[in-house]
Amino acid sequence: MVGIVLGNEMKKNIAQVPLSNSTVQRSISDMATDIKDQVVQEIKSSTFGLFSIQLDESTDVASCSQLMVFARYVHSVQGKTEFPSWLSDEEWIMRLAYVVDIFEQLNKLILQMQGRNTNIIKFIDALRAFITKLENWKRRHLTARENEFKRYFPELSDDESDLVRKPFKLSVEKVPEDCQDEILHLKTDRV
Structure with a gap:
């Protein structure tokens, strides 16, 4: 592919670059950090100071939920779309993963409520099961937070x-x- 796009001489040069997992991972991480820093700097230096984010969820051919995140901002005269800086924030990624899990469950619910053999009884049963699962996730999430708190601050006996x-x-x-x-x-x- 490199030979087609950049020519055979560049293909030879690229073939000499070591491509171990750690090297590739480090390169990707360095590029992501550089892009993030550029985007943040452009947003900060924007004369308008305007930006927005857009989330779009869809289901792929394997019935998996895909969540796309776009950041739009005005820099100079033209608009520009880049990945947001939050993609390097671990807490934001964990929250995003949680949302993705919920979207996956929503996709399963939607698929259960579609099709030829679906009727109102199956529809209501699927909806009730989903609501029960949501309540359970909420309870588990809060219980996990409570357990984590108790691990750091155990209750002492009298x-x-x-x-x-x-x-x-x-x-x-x-x-x-x-x-x-x-x-x-x-x-x-x-x-």
Whole structure:
């Protein structure tokens, strides 16, 4: 393909470039960073300061949901379309992946509600199942966030909190064995 587009001499030059996975990945990452920086700079330096994003979802031939993201902005006199800078933001990508998952489920729902053998009963059943799944995803997502919070900030038992709040009133038997001698020392130390 390179020979057809750029000529045989360029094809020989490109054939000499190492193409290991890490090299290609690094090159793509460097190009993406460069493009992102250029687009952000152009948006910031725009005399109008106007930009917009557009999301378009469609289903491909394999019945997979595809989400396209376009950013449009005015730079100089003509409009320009580029990939948004958010594509390098991990949190934005995770949220986008979540939306893509929902679109995939919506596509499945739409496919279930179409066709010759579809009737109102199947339609309502599919819709109810989807709503139930949405409620479950919401619960799981919130539960995952709650579990993550509890992992970082575990709830202490009364005995554990009393060890900090009232160490002199706490019964020695309620203290872990490796700390009992120190607690006894603290309780009896009058200085």
